[in-house]
Amino acid sequence: MIRWRAPIDRMVWADPRRRARKLMQFAEVEAQGARDLFRAAEVTPDPHLRRRLFAHARDEVRHAALFRARGLALRRTLADPGPDRALGDGLIPGERGFDRLEVEKESMAALLAFIHLSERAAAHAFAAYGAVLGHDPETRAVIARIARDEEGHMRYSRAELARLAPDQGRRALWIARLRRLWRAYLRLALILADLISRLILTLVYFLLLAPFAWMAKRSARRQAPGWRACVDRSRDGGGGQY
C-alpha cells in the first residue's frame, strides 16, 4: 500500500512551498476534527465514551498546534510562500480527517466506525509521508509523532465500537467504508460537474452576453453615483421577490 505511492508522495513533499502549505492545511483539518469530536462528546449519553472523545479531541487540538507551528516555521524560511491554496483543496481522503462529520445525524456506532476508518487512513497517510521526508527531519519528527497518536485513536474507536455496539460493529464498519467510497466518488463527480458547467457557462458568457453587456454598460454610464430615490415596493403585498 505504501510502496506504490512513494514516488508520488516524494514529489508532493519535495517542494518546500507545497510542504508548508500542506502542513497549514493539515492544521486546519485537525482543528476542525477537534471541533467535531468535542461536539460528539457533547451529545453522547455515555459518560465513558464522552471522556474518550474528549481526550481524543484534545489530541487533535495538539496536532493542529504541532502542524501549524511546523508549517509556520517552514513558511518563514521561504522567500515567497505563494498562495494559501492550490486548485481546490488538493487533499486526498487520508488527509481529510473526518471530512465534515455530521455528529447529530449519526448513530454512535456509525460515528465510531467513521472515526476508526478516518484515523486509519490518516495513520497510513502519515506513515507514508514520514517515509519520504528524509530530507526534512523536523517535519518528519512532527508527522511521526502525530502518526503514533492516530494509531491510538484507531484502536480506542474500534474498542469503543465493540463495547457499545457489540453486534453492529462489523456492519457499521462496512457501511462507513462504503460511505467513504461514496464521498470520494461524489467529490470526483462534483469536480467533473464543476468543470463542465464552468465550460458551458463560460461559452454562454462569451456567445450570448456581449450585446446585453453593451446595454448594461450604457445604462451604467448614465447613472451618476450618489443618492437615489427608494422604490416603494410595499404595495405589491409583500409577495414579490423583485
Place this chain on the structure above:
Amino acid sequence: MKILGISAFYHDAAAALTIDGLPVAAVQEERLSRSKNDPAFPLRAITWCLDHAALEPEDLDAVIFYERPALKFDRVLMTLLRGFPQSWRIFPQAMKNMVGEKLWVRGIISAQLGVPAKRIHFTDHHLSHAAAAFLTAPTQQAAILTADGVGEWATLTVGQARKRSGGPAEISLLREVHFPHSLGLFYSAFTAWLGFPVNEGEYKVMGLAAYGTPRFAGEVRHMLHRTRDGAFALDLGYFDHHRAADAAYSHRFVELFGPPRDRFEPIDPTTPQGRHYADVAASAQCVLEEVIVDIATALRRETGLSDLCLGGGVALNGVANARILRASSFERLFVPPAPGDAGCALGAALWADRILFGQPHRDCPDHPFWGPAVVPTDLARLAAEDGLSCERVGEAELMDRLVDAIGRGAIVGWMEGAAEFGPRALGHRSILADPGDAAMRDRINRDIKFRESFRPFAPVVPADHAETFFELPPGGARLGRFMSGVFPVRPEWRDRLRAVTHVDGTARVQMLEAAMAPRLHALLMAYGRRHGLPVLLNTSFNLAGDPIVTSAAEGYSTFRRAGLDLLVAEDLIVRRDPARQDHSLEAMA
C-alpha cells in the same frame, strides 16, 4: 398573527418568530448547528422557534424572507454584465451560486416547511434592517440610517419612521446609495488587506485602528469621496468587489498601501510594519466615521428628529456609533443587539406584522434574550458523571462565592436563562473575570480566545454607575445598553480597569439595567461592595472559532476545554477539578 422571519444564504442565517406583534423566539442557526456564521437555510433555528411556541408550520399565518432574491440576482447579473469581459472568470461561480439555491427561496421555504407558497412573503433587505432597529426601539419617532456591505442594490439608506403603541407604524426610506458604492465593502477591503476574514474580522480592524494614527486619511478620502449631493462614492480603481467574487481590493490598492498582510503572521503594533498596518486601519476608520457622521448630521437637520435608529452591519462599529452620538446632534441613538443580517429575521417579521398586514404596533420588550434557555439539571448530570463538584446554592451565597473567587483571579463561565440573539454576549452567556488584571486579559486572550493580543475585552457595569468610570456623552447609556458604543475610560480608573481598557483609553462598555439581567446586575453590585468597583470583564462564552455556547452541554464542554475555574448555570455552580491541569493548547481548536 403568527409570523416567521427568515434570514439566510449569505452569512449568519437566523429565524425569528413573532406572535401578535411581539417577539417570542429568535436564534441564529450557528448557535444550534455549532458551525460559526452558518449561512445555510436555518432549519434548526426555525424548528426550535416553532417548538418553543408549540406551533406547527401550518399554524403560521405568514413566513417572510428578509430580502428579495430576484432583485439581488438582478444586481449580481448586472454587475457581471458591466464587468464584461473581465468578469468571465467569476461568471460561472456567481451563476451557480445564485441559480443553485439563492434564487429559489420561495420554493425552498415551501418545500422545507410545507407552507403554501402564497403565505411566503419578501421584503427589502434594508427595510428589514430598518425595522429591526426601529420597531424594537423604545422611541415613537426616529430618523433611520442603515448601512452594510450590500443588500439587493442598496448599501446605505436614510429615512424616517413613526409608531404609536396600539396605533399604526410607518417606515419610509427616503434615499439610498447603490452597489458598488458601499461603506461596508469599503471597510471589508481593508479587513481583507489586513489579513482578517471578511464579514468577521471587521472589528479587528477597529481594534487595530486604536494603535495607529490616520496618516493616510488623505489618500483614503480619494478612495471614498463625497458626491455633491451629500452621499459618497468609491473610486472603483482601488476595489475589486464589483469585479471578482473573492477579492476586495485591487492592484492599485496594493500599490498605495503595500502588499497585504500575511494572515499567518501575528501583528505586532510596536514594530514599524505593525504600525503601518495600524495606521492604515486608523485611516480607514477615520474616513468611515467622517462620512457616516456627515450623513447622520444632514439627516438630523433634514428630519428635525432627535432620535436615530441605526441598522446594518456597519452599526457594529462601536467607535463610529459613539462618534455619531457625539457629533451629529442626535440626542439618542438606538442600535439593536443584532444589527447585522441575522437580526433581519426579526426585523422582517416585525415589518410584516406592522406594515404588510397593518397590525397595530406593540412595544417590544427591550432585551436580546430570545434564544434557547439553559437547563441546569443537564449540567448537574454531566458534572456528576465526571465526578466534579457541583452544588445548588442560594442567590446570596452564590454571589458571595463568585465575588470572592473572581477577586482571587478566577475566570467564570456564566449561563443564565435564554440565549442572546445577536453577536454579543450581553449577560446570559458570558465569561466573567476581574477587570483590573492585565495578566488575566492575556490568559484569556491566549488560552481561551486564542486571539491577537491587541484586541481588548469589554467591561460590564450597572447603568447607574457607568458615569463614575466612563466618560459618556448625553445618550451614551442607551448606546451602551447592547454594547454598541466605545467610550473613554476615566483616566483615574484606567489602572484599575486595565484588562478592559484599550490602548487608546477606551472601552466597549455594556451598561446593564437591573431589569434586563437581574442576576448579573446583582453580581456586579456585590462585586462592587466587596472590591470597590462594580465592573467585570465580560466576554462571550465560547472558544476561538466556535459560536457562543447555547446549551448546558456546550457550556460544560467549553468550561472544560478552556480551563475555566467555575461554571454557573442559574443557581448551579460547578468547580474545576483542582487536581487536573486543564489549561492546555486546546484553546487553539
